[in-house]
Amino acid sequence: xxxxxxxxxxxxxxxxxxxxxxxxxxxxxxxxxxxxxxxxxxxxxxxxxxxxxxxxxxxxxxxxxxxxxxxxxxxxxxxxxxxxxxxxxxxxxxxxxxxxxxxxxxxxxxxxxxxxxxxxxxxxxxxxxxxxxxxxxxxxxxxxxxxxxxxxxxxxxxxxxxxxxxxxxxxxxxxxxxxxxxxxxxxxxxxxxxxxxxxxxxxxxxxxxxxxxxxxxxxxxxxxxxxxxxxxxxxxxxxxxxxxxxxxxxxxxxxxxxxxxxxxxxxxxxxxxxxxxxxxxxxxxxxxxxxxxxxxxxxxxxxxxxxxxxxxxxxxxxxxxxxxxxxxxxxxxxxxxxxxxxxxxxxxxxxxxxxxxxxxxxxxxxxxxxxxxxxxxxx
Numbered sequence: 312x313x314x315x316x317x318x319x320x321x322x323x324x325x326x327x328x329x330x331x332x333x334x335x336x337x338x339x340x341x342x343x344x345x346x347x348x349x350x351x352x353x354x355x356x357x358x359x360x361x362x363x364x365x366x367x368x369x370x371x372x373x374x375x376x377x378x379x380x381x382x383x384x385x386x387x388x389x390x391x392x393x394x395x396x397x398x399x400x401x402x403x404x405x406x407x408x409x410x411x412x413x414x415x416x417x418x419x420x421x422x423x424x425x426x427x428x429x430x431x432x433x434x435x436x437x438x439x440x441x442x443x444x445x446x447x448x449x450x451x452x453x454x455x456x457x458x459x460x461x462x463x464x465x466x467x468x469x470x471x472x473x474x475x476x477x478x479x480x481x482x483x484x485x486x487x488x489x490x491x492x493x494x495x496x497x498x499x500x501x502x503x504x505x506x507x508x509x510x511x512x513x514x515x516x517x518x519x520x521x522x523x524x525x526x527x528x529x530x531x532x533x534x535x536x537x538x539x540x541x542x543x544x545x546x547x548x549x550x551x552x553x554x555x556x557x558x559x560x561x562x563x564x565x566x567x568x569x570x571x572x573x574x575x576x577x578x579x580x581x582x583x584x585x586x587x588x589x590x591x592x593x594x595x596x597x598x599x600x601x602x603x604x605x606x607x608x609x610x611x612x613x614x615x616x617x618x619x620x621x622x623x624x625x626x627x628x629x630x631x632x633x634x635x636x637x638x639x640x641x642x643x644x645x646x647x648x649x650x651x652x653x654x655x656x657x658x659x660x661x662x663x664x665x666x667x668x669x670x671x672x673x674x675x676x677x678x679x680x681x682x683x684x685x686x687x688x689x690x
Contacts, residue, residue, distance in 0.1 A: 323354035334389040336382065343378035344385060350374070362392065366587030366660075370652045379656065380629065383663025426593055427484075427506035430645055434485075436638030437631050441487040442516070445543035445573060446624040446672045450690075455630040458623070463491040466540055469616070469676055469689045470569045472496040476537035479503075479563060481529045482544020486513035489522045501536070503527050532559055538568045545574040545604075546596050550582050553599065553607035561611045564679050569686075570612065575624070576600060576671040592657050598670065612677040615686035621671040628662035 324338065331337070337345045348354075350373035356364040368374055376382045386392075438444055439459045447458025448465050466488070472478070474497035480489050483502025492498050499521035504510055510526040517524060529544075539560055548556050560570050577598035583589065584597045601617075608614060635658065639651060664670045676686065 320351045320354060323358050326358060327354050330391060331389075334385050334391070336385050344376060344381040346382070347375045347377075348373070361586060362588075363586035363590065366591070366656055369656050370591075370649050372652070379659035380625075380632075380662040380666065383660040384666040385663075387664050387667035387669035427504075428508040430642070431485075431508055431512050432642050432645065433635075436642060437635040441491065442485040442512075443487045444484055446575075446620070447627045447630075448620060449623045449626050450620075455627070455634075458627065459487070460491065463488050464495070465689065466542070466571055466573070466674070467492055467496050469674070470538045470540065470571055472498050472538065474498065477501065479532070479534075479536040479539045481532075481539065481541040481560075482547070483509075483513065483524060484543075485509050486517040486522060486524055488540065488542055489524075490517055490520065493520050493522060498537075501525065501534070503529055503532065529559055530555060532563050534563055535565055536563050536568065537565055539564050539570040540573070541571070542573040543575070545572055546593070546598060548599075549595065550580075550597060550599070550603060553603055557607045557611045560677070561679060566679055568679060569615070569682075570677040570679075572604070572673070572675045572677070574599060574604075574673055574675075575621075576604070576673050578669070578671065588657070591653055601673070604673075604675065608677060612679060613681045614675065615678050615682060616674075616676040616688050618674040618688070618690065619671055620674075621665055621668060624665040624670070624672050625662050628658050628665065632658040632662070 439455045443459040448462035452458035478500045480502040489500035501523045513524045580600040
């Protein structure tokens with residue numbers, strides 16, 4: 312019986328090694344990105360359960376890697392996900408995503424709570440001093456704090472903020488962008504979020520400023536704003552709601568206003584998220600493609616400018632992981648070791664994907680009816 316088990320394990324391992332040929336990745340090799348195997352059933356688990364099995368096996372400590380970010384950099388460069396048979400759970404998720412709206416008004420609040428209401432102390436330790444949970448702009452920045460402030464200033468300049476204007480922030484988080492815009496550009500802001508934790512802390516951080524943070528769904532908005540910004544929220548909208556999202560933007564944007572969409576994006580259109588990421592980190596989220604964004608905006612908004620600085624997310628995520636790791640002891644009583652492994656896997660696997668340019672980060676500027684004389688790109 313043991314010989315049969317060994318033969319089966321070897322067969323799965325051989326199949327995986329053939330897939331890894333030419334990637335520079337090895338099992339139990341000497342490179343820091345090589346996979347150290349602690350359970351021989353790992354090979355079968357990966358081949359039968361795909362990315363979900365790989366991630367859960369890491370959390371179960373079936374394997375480890377000294378340099379996870381570089382491992383995923385190499386995995387993404389090799390496009391290994393396109394070479395592995397889709398596991399049953401991923402196939403079911405894709406079918407279910409096609410027939411249901413899993414980001415509806417009724418379901419969205421619970422999805423947001425899953426990730427954003429797990430403890431403000433975690434994010435205080437991981438993020439910059441302003442609590443900014445989106446990609447920094449590293450063109451001239453030397454620190455995470457600088458990269459986030461440079462990103463905020465870039466957005467304000469792209470939209471041409473003027474004192475006294477009223478700005479809408481869809482998915483405002485803890486209010487970090489609005490606080491910066493109010494302090495530096497003398498505007499007032501309205502922000503919406505579905506996270507109760509973000510709403511409570513955001514109100515505290517933005518107290519005594521002309522900032523109104525509301526715990527409401529963006530689909531409920533029906534007011535007029537000089538400009539609209541949305542930073543790192545569109546990934547939670549879902550492809551079935553892209554059209555409605557753009558209708559809300561058009562409804563709330565003044566005729567001469569601009570809308571800036573800051574979003575992670577993918578190089579191909581999808582209707583679901585990676586199985587492991589969807590189960591443990593961002594349930595029912597998905598990365599839009601340029602095609603999906605443009606189609607949703609068609610007939611509603613004019614696309615004026617596209618800026619891709621996705622490579623900057625690699626550096627941002629590595630800073631987040633360093634902060635998270637350094638502050639882990641201060642929050643360890645609120646979580647367990649499995650959470651630590653999950654969060655490490657999340658941050659470093661994403662860093663590797665952006666390093667491989669498998670994922671993108673777009674800032675897209677839209678107008679309502681076209682900027683007279685043309686929009687001048689700002690960088």
